[in-house]
Amino acid sequence: MTTGIVVHDAYLDHEQHPLHPERRERLRYTLDQITEEGLWDDTRIIRFTPHPAKEAELLLIHEPGYLNFLKHSSISGGFIDQDTIVPKGLWEGALLAAGGAITAGEVVHNRVVSNAFALVRPPGHHAKPWTGAGFCYLNNVAILVRSLQKMGYAKVLILDWDAHHGDGTQVIFYDDPSVLFISIHERPLYPGTGDITEIGSHRGEGYTVNIPVPHGTTDDSYQLIMGEIIIPLALEFKPDFIVVSAGQDNHYTDPITGLALTAKGYAWLMQETVLLSQKVCKGRLVAVLEGGYSIEGGLPYINLGIIAAMAGIDIRNIREPSSYLDLYKESIDPEAYARVENVIADLKKIQQRFWTSFSIK
Amino acid sequence: MLLGLDIGGTNTDLAVVGETIETFKAPNGESPEKILGLTERPGRLCISTSQPLNLILTGYGRGVEEILIPGPGLHYENTIPGYIDHRGDILEPLDNEAIENRLKNSGKESVSITAKFSVRNPAIELAAYNIALKYFPEDCIALSYKTGELNFPARAATTFLNAIILRSVHSIKKMISSIRPDFYFFKGDGGILPPHEVILNPSHLLNSSAAAVSLGAFYLTRKENALVIDIGGTTTDFIPLKEGKPLFERLAFQGRKTLNNGILTSSLPYGGDSVVSDKLEPRREGNSLAFGGKLPTLTDALNCCGFTFGDFEKSYSIKNIIAQNALEQYTGYVKERVRLYSPSFLIGTGYLARFLIPAIAKEVNCPYLVPDHAESANAVGVAVSRMSLVVHIHADTGKGRILFNGTPGKLNGLYRKEDIIEYSVRKVSEKAISLGASLSEVNQIEVTDLREFDVIKSGRREGSIIDLVVRLPPGISEEAI
């Protein structure tokens, strides 16, 4: 198995403000870790330089008025919301992030690699057709999905495991039965959407699946969700391509969220996703970086675990340093698992009219 | 005066470069003192030792005890617990007992110690070193942090190599120093360094032959774009030059990539000592008949065709037709290889170049030059080279740390990027001068691979991290220009 890593110096340069959680520092330690682990020398890892997305590709998702606003406010700076200002030069960086997701899709499509991880910044899953939000400007994953459909992959499964609900992506594909959008996210948390009752509309009913999980949710709950919801849905939906909105803010060290996933948990989750992709769509899988703000302590180990899992490299030693143990103990909630079981049961009831896997026999 | 000595597979070559160039060749087997006796002249002496070191690598004694201290991350077998993270903080202490047990019962000749992120803080490797000293002599312990570069597996491979050759390099250093204390080692990148600096990472000495030949070929011809064909005893090597410099590729050892670059070459397994039976064979069985050997060789075949190398009449035991066929076979192989490079110019070096290259060049329709001293171009290259130095620098102002090739230095309260770059360049310049570089050489120092970013802690700027590489690139000594 070979894994493409899409990365660019510009992904390290974007910054709204030096103190913003979504800041330049985010990818630096990860790249140090990848370099120190010798992954650039590993024949299973191939590095790719992205090309910027074309405006025609953006227009498949975003409204021309918003794109014009973004382009113009990038010249001298602009404002979308408190969390999302437009720094000078954003436009070029955002095009390269969206283009990075597309590049990852292309190298998988052309079978240069088995799967690919686009280590892009800025992230995208809160961006809607008409506006940016929550550190996001262009919806990288949505733009990728439309590009993949143009390449001939009719049905795409999006698995969004960022701690925040991928409200932007949900809105974009809400009516669309060709895209199955599954999101696992913490609730209550920004942006507040993502209830199990949000299931899509019109022909898209049943093609939006939300799995809200409580504060303190750990690896075992994610494993349960994988087995109970994601795998059965994927087997039934039979996608031609799987795209992961790979947010890494579910880690127990993340400063702005309350989940308690470990690096090993992430690696396991990705390993399962790789197996699933092999089962349903010949291994065609792209992961695109979304959030993740445990810049120093979490991200290097998580990203390493994800890359190793994608490339089929042994993940048994993926873990955080043992000095983090106390922090882990403080982050977990022993009752979260039971609550997740309830969410799963309720969700199955709501979704069973669309999915035979959930129907009660 | 510049003196260059290249200890090769069959011969040792000496070059003396001053107002004029003189070169000498001595067969190996002569005592090192006698060869060094040739160098009893004033001037700077540089020595290339890659051949003897390569020999050590092919048959190294009881081997290396390889200690890996990877901490969390990718999986390795047989490891020792302990972990330093990317910021240089010790997050898991070294397991003293585990390392003690490994080393106590090792039975190996030397030990290599590689801890993850040791170039950000050598503390764990140094702690392991102190334990290793109980069971191994100092010159048999190699530590990875001195290589200065991130890349744990490549650093481990490089340190493994260092563990194999460290003792030999120490003894070569001692032997030569007793006769000539102020000498320099010639390295695989074509630059030179004094022995006490080389000892920090002796793997830099490996594969220096191609560097010596390419530098010598360029110096003697001043052809910037050419293909060097170096005809040796056992092989014929091809080294392309672009703008006066060879091309580089990463070196591997036993299938493991190291941190070192070596010059890009290709080789044919035929040279002047290749055996001629009923045809030319890709093996060497000692000297040519004309030089006291037992089996006829390519050199003997040349003698049968009218040349007069050594005791040339002894070569006449080969039938003429076989000699001619062997020669044709050889030139055929070389022509075929040359065509792969589509060179615009050929430079011939080595003992037989003068006799073989003109015909080959004519047949591939390419201009050529076999310069004076082509026979010892390697030694000329060694003589005329200048100091080269690569220093990887990592500064973390929040932690108050700066490391030069993995070795902690003093940050002296500096925190601005510009100041840290200037300080780094000054430190490396001072070091280069203390190692013998001239002021004009120091002016060639360059900064590459600069990265800088702020570290934010609890909404405040804690400091910044600056990585850079300061290098003095190899080249030709100003004394030789």
Ligand SMILES: [Zn+2]
């Ligand atoms: Zn998020």
